[in-house]
Amino acid sequence: MNKVRALVVAFALAVTPVVIGAAPAQARSATVTAGEIPPGYTLVGGYFLGRSWCHNEGRAGVANGSWTDYICEDKLVGLPGGMYLLHTSLWVKR
Numbered sequence: 401m402n403k404v405r406a407l408v409v410a411f412a413l414a415v416t417p418v419v420i421g422a423a424p425a426q427a428r429s430a431t432v433t434a435g436e437i438p439p440g441y442t443l444v445g446g447y448f449l450g451r452s453w454c455h456n457e458g459r460a461g462v463a464n465g466s467w468t469d470y471i472c473e474d475k476l477v478g479l480p481g482g483m484y485l486l487h488t489s490l491w492v493k494r
Contacts, residue, residue, distance in 0.1 A: 431455075434475040437491050441471060446489035448472075454488045467492035 431451055444461075448454040451472055458470030471491045476484045 431472045431474060431488075434473060437471060437473060441469075441491040441493050444490045444492050446487060448488040448490070450486075451488055454490050457490055458492070461492060467494050469493040 431454075444467075445457070448457070451474065454472035458472060461467045461470060469492070473489045473491055475487045475489070477487045479485055
């Protein structure tokens with residue numbers, strides 16, 4: 401029971417800064433759940449260890465002109481033993 405509680409607390413701490421933090425300066429950049437990517441976006445990368453890393457990469461690409469907008473897509477990936485991993489992918493609009 402303590403392991404489950406610790407996992408829930410760790411997940412909540414990882415997600416909280418994204419929920420209460422300031423939105424990115426770019427126009428439409430967002431975090432979406434799986435399957436909500438609008439047309440015109442291309443998958444650039446994934447396996448980020450958190451949303452903030454994805455958003456940092458997305459903002460950097462907008463700032464240096466590599467793309468005009470980005471979206472970070474979250475998926476829960478099932479692992480053996482009933483555990484889940486949050487997988488975040490970076491989609492960009494060029």
